[in-house]
Amino acid sequence: MEQPVLGITLLIICSTVCYLSWHQFRNGRYFTALALLTGCGILLRLFVSAEFFLHAWDERYHALVAKNLIQHPLLPTLYDNPDLPHNYREWSASHVWLHKQPLPLWAMAWSMFLFGVNEMALRLPAVLLTTIGIGLTYQIGYLLFSRKVGFIAAFLYTIHGLILEATGGRVATDHIDVFFLFWVELAVFFAIKFAYEKKQGFNVLCGLSIGAAILSKWLPALVVLPIWLLLVYGSKKYTLKEIGWHFGILCATVILVVLPWQWYIYHTFPTEAHWENGFNWRHITEVLEGHSGPFYYHFDRMRIVYGELIYIPVAWFFWKTFKSGRHYKRWAPAIWVLLPFLFFSFVKTKMQGYTLFTAPALFIITAVFWQYLYTYRHRFKYKIPVWLTLFLLIALPVRYAVERLKPFQHIAGRPAWVAELKRLEEAHQNRPVVLFNVDYPIEAMFYADLTAYSGIPDTALANRLIGKGYAVLVNDKGDLGGKLNGINGVEIIKLTNHQNKIQ
Numbered sequence: 001m002e003q004p005v006l007g008i009t010l011l012i013i014c015s016t017v018c019y020l021s022w023h024q025f026r027n028g029r030y031f032t033a034l035a036l037l038t039g040c041g042i043l044l045r046l047f048v049s050a051e052f053f054l055h056a057w058d059e060r061y062h063a064l065v066a067k068n069l070i071q072h073p074l075l076p077t078l079y080d081n082p083d084l085p086h087n088y089r090e091w092s093a094s095h096v097w098l099h100k101q102p103l104p105l106w107a108m109a110w111s112m113f114l115f116g117v118n119e120m121a122l123r124l125p126a127v128l129l130t131t132i133g134i135g136l137t138y139q140i141g142y143l144l145f146s147r148k149v150g151f152i153a154a155f156l157y158t159i160h161g162l163i164l165e166a167t168g169g170r171v172a173t174d175h176i177d178v179f180f181l182f183w184v185e186l187a188v189f190f191a192i193k194f195a196y197e198k199k200q201g202f203n204v205l206c207g208l209s210i211g212a213a214i215l216s217k218w219l220p221a222l223v224v225l226p227i228w229l230l231l232v233y234g235s236k237k238y239t240l241k242e243i244g245w246h247f248g249i250l251c252a253t254v255i256l257v258v259l260p261w262q263w264y265i266y267h268t269f270p271t272e273a274h275w276e277n278g279f280n281w282r283h284i285t286e287v288l289e290g291h292s293g294p295f296y297y298h299f300d301r302m303r304i305v306y307g308e309l310i311y312i313p314v315a316w317f318f319w320k321t322f323k324s325g326r327h328y329k330r331w332a333p334a335i336w337v338l339l340p341f342l343f344f345s346f347v348k349t350k351m352q353g354y355t356l357f358t359a360p361a362l363f364i365i366t367a368v369f370w371q372y373l374y375t376y377r378h379r380f381k382y383k384i385p386v387w388l389t390l391f392l393l394i395a396l397p398v399r400y401a402v403e404r405l406k407p408f409q410h411i412a413g414r415p416a417w418v419a420e421l422k423r424l425e426e427a428h429q430n431r432p433v434v435l436f437n438v439d440y441p442i443e444a445m446f447y448a449d450l451t452a453y454s455g456i457p458d459t460a461l462a463n464r465l466i467g468k469g470y471a472v473l474v475n476d477k478g479d480l481g482g483k484l485n486g487i488n489g490v491e492i493i494k495l496t497n498h499q500n501k502i503q
Contacts, residue, residue, distance in 0.1 A: 004407070004408045004409075004410070006047075006407075007047075007405070007406075007407025007408050007409075008407065008408070010043060010044070010047050010405075010407060011402070011407055013040075013043065014040045014043060014044060014159075017036050017037075017039060017040040017043075018036075018037065018040055018155065018158075018159075020036055021033045021034075021036035021037045021040070021155075022151075022155075024036060025147075025148075025151050030147060030151075033151065034134075034135060034138055034151070034154065037134060037138075037151075037154055037155060037158055038131060038134050038135065038158075040158055040159075041130070041131050041134045041157075041158040042127070042131055044158070044159065044164055044401075044405070045126075045127045045130060045131060045164065045167050045168075046127065047405065047407075048164045048165065048167060048168035048170070048404075048405060049119075049120060049123040049124075049126075049127055049167060049168045049169075050120065051119065051168060051169075051170075051411055052118075052119050052413050052414035053119065053413075053414055053415055053443075054119065054169070054442075054443050054446060055168075055169045055170050055171075055174070057171075057172045058172050058173055058174060058176075059122075059169035059170075059174045059175070060440075060442045060443050060446065061078065061091075061092065061097075061099075061442060062100070062104070062105060062108065062122075062169075062174065062175055062176065063108070063119075063122050063446050064078055064442050064445055064446045065077065065078055065097050065100075065105050066105045066106075066108035066109040066112060066122065067109070067112060067117055067446055068080045069102075069105055069106060069109035070109045070112060070113050070117075073106060073109065074264070074268075075096070076096065076097045076098060076102060076105060077095055077096060077097055078091075078092075078093070078094055078095065078097040078442075079093065079094065079095050079445075079451065080095075080445070080451075081432070081451055082095045082451070083434050083451050083465060083470065084453060084461070088271060088272045088275060089275055091276075091279075092442075094272070096269050096272045098265055098269060098272050098273055098276045099276060099279075100176055100217070101176075101214070101215045101216055101217060101218060101261075102215060102261060103179060103212055103215040103216045104125070104175050104176050104178075104179040104216050107125040107179070108121075108122050108125055108175065111124045111125050117446070117447075119169075122169070122175075123167065123168060123169055123175070125175070125179075126166070126167045126168075126169075126174075126175045126178040126179075127167055129178055129179060129181075129182040130163055130164075130166075130167045130178055130181075130182070132182065133157055133163075133181065133182055133185060133360070134154050134157050134158050135154070136182075136185050136186060136189055136360070137150070137153050137154045137156075137157040137185070137360045137363060137364070138150040138151060138153065138154035139189060140153075140185070140188060140189055140192060140360060140364065141153040141154065141363075141364045141367055143189075143192050143193075143196070144192065144329045144332060144333070144364065145329070145364070145367075145368055145371075146371065148367070148371050149364060149367040149368050149371055150364075150367070151367075152363075152366070152367035152370055152371070153360065153363035153364045153366070153367040154363075155394075156363040156366060156367070156394075156397055157359070157360060157363050159397060159398055159401040160359060160363075160397065160400075160401065161305070161397075161400040161401040161402075161403060161404030161405070162305050162352065162353075162356060162359075162404065163178070163181070163356070163359065164401065164404055164405060165404050166178050166353065166356065170404075171352075171353065172351060172353060173217075173351065173353040176216060176217055177217065177353040177356045177357070179212075179213075179216040179217070180213055180216045180217035180220075180221070180356075180357050181356055181357045181359065181360075183209050183210070183212040183213035183216055183221065184209075184210075184213045184221055184223070184224060184357045185357070185360050186209040186212075187206050187209035187210045187213060187221070187224040188224055188227055188332070188336065188360075190202045190203075190205045190206035190209055191206045191224060191227055191228040191231050191232075192231055192332070194206060194228075194231075194232065194246075195228075195231035195232045195234070195235040195237070196235060196237075198237050198238070200246070200249070203246050203249055203250055203253075204249070204250075204253055206224070206228065206250060206253075207249070207250045207251070207252070207253025207254045207257070208253060208257060209224075210222070210224050210225075210250075210253075210254045210257075211253065211254045211255075211256070211257025211258050212257065213357075214254070214257070214258045215257065215258060215261060218280065220340060220343070220354075220357070221357075223335070223336065223339050223340055225247075225250075225251075226335050226339065227332050227335050227336060228247070228250065229243070229247065230328050230331045230332060230335065231328060231329075231332055232246065232247075233328065234326070234328025234329070234331070235328075283347060283348070283349040284346070284347050284348065284349075285348055286348050286349065287348050287349055287350075288348075288349045289349075291349045291350055291351050292348075292349075292350060293350030295345050295346075296345065297345070297350040298341050298344055298345055298350070298352075298354070298355050299341065299345070301352050301355075302314075302362075304400070305352060305400070306359075306362055306366070306397065306400075307392070307393065307396030307397045307399075307400065308392075308396055309389065309392050309393055309396060310362065310366065312369070312389070313365050313366045313368070313369030313370070313393070314337070314362070314365055316369050316372075317330070317333075317334065317365045317368060317369060318334060318338075321334045332361075333361035333362075333364050333365055334361075334365075336358055336360075336361035337358045337361045337362060337365070340354075340355050340357070340358050341355055341358065366393060369393070370390060370393050370394075373386060373389060373390055374390060377390075415496065416496040417440075417444075417495045417496045417497075418447045420495055420496060421435075421444055421447055421448040421450070421495075422447070422448060424448070424450075424473065424493065425448045425449060425450060428471040431469060431470065431471040432450070432451070432469070432470050432471070433448075433449075433450035433451070433470070433471045433473060434450065434451050434452075434453070434465055434470050434471070434472055434473070435450050435451070435452040435453070435473045435474075435475065436452075436453050436454075436455065436456055436457050436472070436473065436474045436475065437453075437454070437455065437456050437474050437475040437476070437477060437479070437480075438452050438453070438454060438475050438495065439454065439477075440452075441453055441454050456474065456479075456480065456483060456484075457472070457474070457484075458483075459484070459487060462484060462487050462489075462490050463487065466487075466488070466489040466490070471491065472489060472490050472491065473490075473491045473492075473493050474490060474491070474492055474493070475493055475494065475495050476492050476493065476494045480492070
């Protein structure tokens with residue numbers, strides 16, 4: 001089926017399913033409503049993930065490291081067998097790769113171990129986690145406020161454009177942000193359950209989830225701690241002594257999850273670990289890799305990512321929260337949004353994905369405002385602005401989702417050069433292969449078991465590699481100019497141009 005036809009069909013099906021889900025919800029069939037909404041979410045996530053090429057930033061790097069982890073889970077590498085000198089300070093061309101925490105990479109490696117090294121297996125963990133996130137968002141909204149709030153928030157999560165893009169690997173930090181979003185939200189859910197039900201198991205699960213979030217994308221996961229304190233204190237089920245005891249258990253659980261990997265990398269790869277740790281802290285004080293923006297960058301992006309009217313429910317919710325004082329249920333989503341947005345506003349390096357883990361809280365805030373506006377719509381003198389606001393709070397995120405899905409655009413399939421690489425790999429089965437002068441060395445190493453570089457080797461390097469038993473292949477893009485003429489053992493090939501973009 002052609003891409004535009006498939007996209008239109010998807011939109012029709014999802015629109016119908018969402019309508020049926022809302023109808024079931026209004027009739028009190030809550031499980032059926034959520035099941036239909038989840039089904040719609042799965043379709044959207046499979047659609048955005050069914051692109052048979054690797055996206056440039058940052059999916060291709062995560063994909064290659066995950067592929068290498070299949071063979072050695074405790075040795076994260078980008079260039080698995082570097083044949084040229086490498087710089088550990090260059091995360092996009094290094095050997096040992098500690099640029100990201102390991103949990104998402106392990107999950108992608110396990111998925112590809114089970115289902116083969118391919119794009120869909122790579123993205124499957126993100127598809128599963130963001131699908132589960134629909135139900136989590138519903139539960140949190142329901143537990144804190146009402147079923148209707150939970151349902152509306154779950155709908156907004158289901159169709160959210162940036163979450164869908166990250167699930168499909170289309171945007172920077174892709175699957176890493178998806179994992180971080182999931183584990184932070186799961187930790188908040190367990191914090192609520194512990195506050196309400198006073199069962200130590202939920203407290204331990206909350207600590208495990210925070211630890212998993214840290215092992216996905218580091219310390220911003222600690223935002224759950226003040227949320228936990230507010231919820232547990234506000235439940236009035238615990239004495240201050242009990243709160244201190246349970247908080248200690250929570251923190252100890254987090255440390256037990258996080259510390260082993262940090263200890264391991266600092267003792268096994270001390271040079272790389274110290275460099276990456278320093279590089280992470282530099283994000284706060286320096287603009288790295290051109291990701292700059294004003295102080296209000298993340299607040300400005302809210303209108304794009306969540307709809308232009310997002311400021312209205314946020315301003316209203318914070319006003320009601322401060323006014324209510326000790327309404328601790330309101331403080332949970334408020335803190336979930338406020339602390340990360342303020343922190344990352346001071347951070348010099350700016351990227352939209354940094355605050356994606358606050359998305360469930362923003363969906364819940366929007367849903368609370370929507371319910372309030374709908375419930376008290378008759379109290380307003382002018383009805384048209386009220387109905388228009390109710391409509392746009394849903395319609396604008398839907399519009400953004402359609403824009404991000406790109407259902408009407410043609411998406412190129414797997415590049416022709418992938419098959420060419422496979423044939424080259426088969427032709428040199430008994431020798432290690434080094435491929436030079438390719439525009440896509442990271443992707444090449446994902447699709448084939450070889451080592452690839454973008455540069456052209458000089459005569460000395462080519463002869464050295466040949467002498468070590470390597471098959472040396474050089475891609476001719478019309479720029480060789482006879483540089484390698486007369487070198488016995490160098491094979492000149494011509495690969496198809498690299499094209500994997502949405503057109």
